[in-house]
Amino acid sequence: MASLHVKMSTVLYAVEVAGIIAFAFSGFIEARQKNMDAVGVFTVAFVTAFGGGTLRDLLLDRRPLFWVEHQEYLILVFALTLIAIPFSRHLRHAFAEKIINYADALGLGLFSITGASLAADAQMPIFVCVMMGVITGVFGGVLRDIICNEIPLVFKRGELYATCSFIGCWTYLLLEKINLTQSIALLIGIAVTFIMRSLAVRFHLTLPG
Amino acid sequence: MASLHVKMSTVLYAVEVAGIIAFAFSGFIEARQKNMDAVGVFTVAFVTAFGGGTLRDLLLDRRPLFWVEHQEYLILVFALTLIAIPFSRHLRHAFAEKIINYADALGLGLFSITGASLAADAQMPIFVCVMMGVITGVFGGVLRDIICNEIPLVFKRGELYATCSFIGCWTYLLLEKINLTQSIALLIGIAVTFIMRSLAVRFHLTLPG
Amino acid sequence: MASLHVKMSTVLYAVEVAGIIAFAFSGFIEARQKNMDAVGVFTVAFVTAFGGGTLRDLLLDRRPLFWVEHQEYLILVFALTLIAIPFSRHLRHAFAEKIINYADALGLGLFSITGASLAADAQMPIFVCVMMGVITGVFGGVLRDIICNEIPLVFKRGELYATCSFIGCWTYLLLEKINLTQSIALLIGIAVTFIMRSLAVRFHLTLPG
Numbered sequence: 001m002a003s004l005h006v007k008m009s010t011v012l013y014a015v016e017v018a019g020i021i022a023f024a025f026s027g028f029i030e031a032r033q034k035n036m037d038a039v040g041v042f043t044v045a046f047v048t049a050f051g052g053g054t055l056r057d058l059l060l061d062r063r064p065l066f067w068v069e070h071q072e073y074l075i076l077v078f079a080l081t082l083i084a085i086p087f088s089r090h091l092r093h094a095f096a097e098k099i100i101n102y103a104d105a106l107g108l109g110l111f112s113i114t115g116a117s118l119a120a121d122a123q124m125p126i127f128v129c130v131m132m133g134v135i136t137g138v139f140g141g142v143l144r145d146i147i148c149n150e151i152p153l154v155f156k157r158g159e160l161y162a163t164c165s166f167i168g169c170w171t172y173l174l175l176e177k178i179n180l181t182q183s184i185a186l187l188i189g190i191a192v193t194f195i196m197r198s199l200a201v202r203f204h205l206t207l208p209g
Numbered sequence: 210m211a212s213l214h215v216k217m218s219t220v221l222y223a224v225e226v227a228g229i230i231a232f233a234f235s236g237f238i239e240a241r242q243k244n245m246d247a248v249g250v251f252t253v254a255f256v257t258a259f260g261g262g263t264l265r266d267l268l269l270d271r272r273p274l275f276w277v278e279h280q281e282y283l284i285l286v287f288a289l290t291l292i293a294i295p296f297s298r299h300l301r302h303a304f305a306e307k308i309i310n311y312a313d314a315l316g317l318g319l320f321s322i323t324g325a326s327l328a329a330d331a332q333m334p335i336f337v338c339v340m341m342g343v344i345t346g347v348f349g350g351v352l353r354d355i356i357c358n359e360i361p362l363v364f365k366r367g368e369l370y371a372t373c374s375f376i377g378c379w380t381y382l383l384l385e386k387i388n389l390t391q392s393i394a395l396l397i398g399i400a401v402t403f404i405m406r407s408l409a410v411r412f413h414l415t416l417p418g
Numbered sequence: 419m420a421s422l423h424v425k426m427s428t429v430l431y432a433v434e435v436a437g438i439i440a441f442a443f444s445g446f447i448e449a450r451q452k453n454m455d456a457v458g459v460f461t462v463a464f465v466t467a468f469g470g471g472t473l474r475d476l477l478l479d480r481r482p483l484f485w486v487e488h489q490e491y492l493i494l495v496f497a498l499t500l501i502a503i504p505f506s507r508h509l510r511h512a513f514a515e516k517i518i519n520y521a522d523a524l525g526l527g528l529f530s531i532t533g534a535s536l537a538a539d540a541q542m543p544i545f546v547c548v549m550m551g552v553i554t555g556v557f558g559g560v561l562r563d564i565i566c567n568e569i570p571l572v573f574k575r576g577e578l579y580a581t582c583s584f585i586g587c588w589t590y591l592l593l594e595k596i597n598l599t600q601s602i603a604l605l606i607g608i609a610v611t612f613i614m615r616s617l618a619v620r621f622h623l624t625l626p627g
Contacts (some may be wrong), residue, residue, distance in 0.1 A: 043580060059274060061272045063479045068542055074545050074546065127280050127284060128280055131255075152356075160248075166248075207247050333486055336496075
């Protein structure tokens, strides 16, 4: 039992690190496209990577905050920014846009499902868990877009966004309800969100007006 | 005593539900006017209805959050959105504007006074209670307007807005200080805020520059 | 020991009051430039003065919030607004801009270092302390600029801003590490931030692209 618990928290840790990198990367690229300086780029990467999880921790009253508990997360984003700046000088716009979209889709999946999972651990009712998942997944990207003076992806009439997170969270929570191993349920939930969002971008899937 | 306490919390509950519906409705209409899709409309309704109360609960350190404790609030807004979308297709703009104004005025009154009331219950000093009331009342609408890319009503030079909440909160808190029954003080505070805001919109009442 | 503790908290109190006045003032002037009415001006002054510290308290889980514990802070900003409005009617734009810049630089220094200091008191790791300092120092001004519909100073490609706070916080924390008296370390950290930001504005110092 104890070893399973350790394993699960290792899975969650790995998922969180991957989510941070994916979102930091999307923030990094978008800030570069806006021609910001090094501090601006780091700030946007930081806010995108930690915004959703911070709101999740505030709403669930989890302390210390995840990036306070894991100082290495901060150092990671800081180091990534320093390393990536020289490489990003000549990124073409169309290619940058693609990277942002996929990195964002991955971050969306990873953070949505950890958000739903932590809410479920805190015994919240299921509808609340779903909303916590969606908020955690969506909020970092919303902050990134507001800072970069773009209309947030999530509010644009256009390709499915929050919907993917919504369906991914339900998938994960229902799979867990029927007693599937938690780490498998997690991975399926993440995959559903990521694939659905990627398909939505690729084939311009939208909701009916 | 116990029965009085139950009664009071029932009154507060009813007021909170009414405030949620009023604000959700104003968010719903504004998002429809912006031609958002179903998820966008739900998000804006959700944020408008729960933004002020969530900030209040964060600032007062009240957990669980009110919409976590009452999962039915979430389901209510979700159901309202589903029901209302087909009906709203052909709403004329001028009529929609009117509905937004009145629903917003009602939400403003309801949330301002519950905010002030909960702060007073937590033994905060009176000036802080007033600010908590104003913040709770105003914040949901501010988020709605930011998301919909409008300058928030409260910051526009124009008809009295925060002022109505400010005066409503003082009215409520002073009435309670002189030992009026709490539920009556509450209703008077709400009425003062709502009527004052409605008159301000109707007759274009403004502060001197 | 006890007397030293009292002295330190007196120093922090004085620094906090000075920071509130400086930021409230910068908010006040910017709101006047935007031709807001009295309530708008008070709101912007309030948000600028208390935004950074409130986020700091939320992230560090400090309750009561600093402006709830010190009701006099609220009354101070309220009184300042009432007194200052008649005087500000005929402020020339260029002069107002200068005042905003210096008041903002001072507020940045004062809040950055208190943020870092409170995080250090809460035993946070040093990199987290620095980020808390930067967030506390920068956030009030970001809110002010968003409300006034300006691109936040901190995100503009231009004169050093967050960088000054960043270096000031490191200076303070390292001086404290080598056992300099805390109040002297504090004053040096504040001075470094303020002077660096003022020089950056005066001589248009920027980071390399």
